[in-house]
Amino acid sequence: VSASTSNLEYLNLDLPRLVSEKISFSLSNSAVQESLELVNDLKLHRLAESVAFGTSMGTQMASVLEKSLDFTPNWEIYDRKQLAKSTSLGSANGAVNAAANFIQNDPEIADNGSSTTRTEILEIARGTSMGSLIGNVGLSIYFPTPEDRLAIINYSAQGAAFGSVSAKNLSKVEKPQNVTEEFEVEVARAAANGSTFGATFETVALLDLKPDESAADKLTISAVEASTYGSSYGAILGGLESGESDALILKQATKQGSIEGSIAGASLGTGNEQENLNEANMRSRSAIVKAVADTNTKAASSANSNLATKAIRTSTADMLLLMRKFNINPRLTNPTRIFKPNISKDEEKDLPFTDDFPAASPI
Numbered sequence: 001v002s003a004s005t006s007n008l009e010y011l012n013l014d015l016p017r018l019v020s021e022k023i024s025f026s027l028s029n030s031a032v033q034e035s036l037e038l039v040n041d042l043k044l045h046r047l048a049e050s051v052a053f054g055t056s057m058g059t060q061m062a063s064v065l066e067k068s069l070d071f072t073p074n075w076e077i078y079d080r081k082q083l084a085k086s087t088s089l090g091s092a093n094g095a096v097n098a099a100a101n102f103i104q105n106d107p108e109i110a111d112n113g114s115s116t117t118r119t120e121i122l123e124i125a126r127g128t129s130m131g132s133l134i135g136n137v138g139l140s141i142y143f144p145t146p147e148d149r150l151a152i153i154n155y156s157a158q159g160a161a162f163g164s165v166s167a168k169n170l171s172k173v174e175k176p177q178n179v180t181e182e183f184e185v186e187v188a189r190a191a192a193n194g195s196t197f198g199a200t201f202e203t204v205a206l207l208d209l210k211p212d213e214s215a216a217d218k219l220t221i222s223a224v225e226a227s228t229y230g231s232s233y234g235a236i237l238g239g240l241e242s243g244e245s246d247a248l249i250l251k252q253a254t255k256q257g258s259i260e261g262s263i264a265g266a267s268l269g270t271g272n273e274q275e276n277l278n279e280a281n282m283r284s285r286s287a288i289v290k291a292v293a294d295t296n297t298k299a300a301s302s303a304n305s306n307l308a309t310k311a312i313r314t315s316t317a318d319m320l321l322l323m324r325k326f327n328i329n330p331r332l333t334n335p336t337r338i339f340k341p342n343i344s345k346d347e348e349k350d351l352p353f354t355d356d357f358p359a360a361s362p363i
Contacts, residue, residue, distance in 0.1 A: 001016055001019055001020050001023070001058070001059050001062035001063070001083070002062035002065050004016045004019040004020075005062065005063070005077045005078050011078065016062075016063075016078045016083060017078075017079075017082050017083065017086045018086075020055075020059045020083050020086045020087045020090065021086040021087065021089055021090040022090065023055070023090070024052070024055040024056075024059070024086070024087040024088075024089075024090030024091040024094065025090035025091070025093055025094035026090075026094065027051050027055055027091070027094070028048055028051045028052060028055070028090070028091045028092075028093075028094035028095040028098070028128065029094030029095065029097060029098045030094075030098075031047055031048070031051045031095070031098075032044055032047065032048060032094075032095050032098035032099050032124065033098040033101070033102075035047055036098070036099075036102045036113075036114055036115070036116070037114070039112070039113040039114050040113075041113050044099060044116070044120055044123070044124055045120070045123035045124050045126065045127035045128075046127060048091075048095040048099075048124045048127045048128045048131070049127035049128060049130055049131035050131060051091065051095070051128075051131070052087075052088070052091035052092070052095070052127075052128045052129075052130075052131030052132040052135065053131035053132070053134055053135045054135070055087050055090075055091055055132070055135070056084065056087050056088065056091070056131070056132045056133075056134075056135030056136045056139075056156070057135040057138065057139060059083050059084075059087045060080060060083065060084070060135065060136060060139035060140070060143070061139065062083075063076050063077055063078050063080050063083055064076060064077070064080075064139075064143045065077075068143070071143050071144075073144045073145070073146055074144070074145055074146065074147055074148065076145075080140070080145060080148065080152055081148055081151040081152045081154075081155040081156075082155065084132075084136040084152045084155050084156040084159065085155035085156060085158055085159035086159060087132060087136075087156075087159070088129070088132035088133070088136070088155075088156045088157070088158075088159030088160040088163065089158075089159035089160070089162055089163035090159075090163065091128050091131070091132055091160070091163065092125065092128045092129060092132070092159070092160045092161075092162075092163030092164040092167075092191065093163035093164070093166065093167050094163075095124050095125075095128045096121060096124060096125055096128070096163070096164050096167040096169070096170065096187065097167045097168060097169045098169075099116045099120060099121045099124045100116070100121055100167060100169035100170050100172055100173055101169045101172065102114070102115050102116045103115065103116050103117070103118075103121065103169075103172050103173050103174075104116065104117065105172075105173070105174040107176075118173060118176075118183065118186075121170075121173065121183075121187070122186055122187065122190040123190070125164040125187045125190040125191045125194065126190040126191065126193050126194035126197075127194060128160065128164070128191075128194065129157070129160035129161070129164065129190075129191045129192075129193075129194030129195040129198065129231075130194035130195070130197055130198040131194075131198070132156055132159070132160050132195075132198070133153065133156050133157065133160070133194070133195050133197075133198030133199045133202065133227065134198040134201070134202050136152055136153070136156040137149075137152070137153060137156075137198065137199055137202040137203060137206075137223075138202055138206065140152045140153075141202070141203075141206045141207065150222055150223070150225075150226040151226075153199045153203075153223060153226035153227050153230065154226045154227070154229055154230040155230060156195070156199075156230065157192075157195035157196070157199065157226070157227045157228075157229070157230025157231045157234060158230040158231075158233055158234035158237075159230075159234065160191050160194070160195050160230075160231070160234065161188060161191045161192060161195065161230065161231045161232075161233075161234030161235040161238055161254070162234035162235070162237055162238040162241070163234075163238070164187050164188070164190070164191040164235075164238065165184050165187055165188050165191065165234075165235050165238030165239055165241075165242055165250075166238040166239075166241035166242045167187075167242070168242075170183055170184055170187065170242065171242075181249065181253075182246075184238075184239060184242050184250075185246075185249050185250060185253045186253070188231075188235035188238070188239070188250050188253045188254050188257070189253040189254065189256055189257035190257060191231060191234075191235065191254075191257070192228070192231035192232070192235065192253070192254040192255075192256075192257030192258045192261060193257035193258070193260050193261035194261065195227045195230065195231045195258075195261065196224060196227040196228060196231060196257070196258045196260075196261035196262040196265060196292075197260075197261035197262070197264055197265035197268075198227075198261075198265065199223045199224075199226065199227035199265070200220065200223050200224055200227065200261070200262045200265030200266045200269065201264075201265035201266070201268050201269045202265075202269075203219060203220065203223040203269070204220055204223075204265070204266050204269025204270060205268075205269040207219060209269070209270075210270065211266045211269075211270065211282060211283070211284035211288070212266075212267070212270045212272075212281060212282050212283060212284070213283060214283060214284055215283050215284060215286075215287060216284055216287035217284050217287075220266055220284055220288070221284070221287055221288065221291045224258075224262045224266075224288050224291045224292060224295075225291050225292075225295045227258070227261075227262070228254075228255075228258040228262070228291070228292045228295040228296055228299070229295045229296075229298065229299040230299075231254050231257070231258055231299075232250075232251060232254040232255070232258070232295070232296045232299035232300055232303070233299040233300075233302060233303045235250050235253070235254045236250050236251065236299075236300060236303040236304070237303055237306075247300060247303065247304055248300075250300075251296060251297075251300040254296060255292060255293060255296040258292045258296060259288070259289055259292045259293075262288050262291075262292060263282060263285060263288055263289075266282060266284065266288065267282055270282075
């Protein structure tokens, strides 16, 4: 990547972005594939996490290498948020593609270490996203980008979600009986969990934030919002790429993953033990949940408008029937009496999955 920034012509050709995506894909894909072919019994999600972490750190380092000893805040030889997106996308796409290529769909056949399960693929999607975010966020703090740090989080989460959900080999994962959702929806949740966990944990730990003491720690909430937006937006675009066009269920899945990941990441970042992340007292919890819900909705709306998805258009005849049914006279009826706002809403209800995603620590 450093070499690809060394020539103005390379920069004009957008070579750093292309190089970083291709290299990160190749590294993560090869690592997972080689491990399965060698049957070395490594934990694939930790392997994928490690490769993604190293790739994002190396790429970000390449973008500031010239001034790494005397760094000026916000200096970059190439757009760092774009590098964060391309490396996260490549790492996620490569790892998930490799893992899905070795899927064993028959639960009756014992795993001998040369195949993968649905659970392993989900763990890989989470681990890769988490590794990418930790690397990108860490370098954005060590080599400060005060004006662009949240954009780096957003773009990195976008890349991780898009790369995971759009992995072509996911089509090889068969749907078990009694399962209604497509596997891409579960992958979207896992990627969102990993991205928000990595972004929140790294931000809280490195900046010594106190979301456990503050009712709404501002910097923590900002990291939650940025990673949630990127995860939601990237997953919906990735779903379109893979053929999973139900934006609503992808929105709900990323919302659930983001809530789980953000709370666990903030809790671990303040020093709580891994076993107690969900039970730990977190004063910012309500603010985090609200931030995830609001940002998830904004990201989904933005993604849907960009995709020009189908909108519900009520015919004039149907609208007149509704008006008669509710006795609405446009000149005399106050619509606020009919359409009352929802004063309070439990954002953790009506989520698509009932089980908690395991909160694996990066430490």
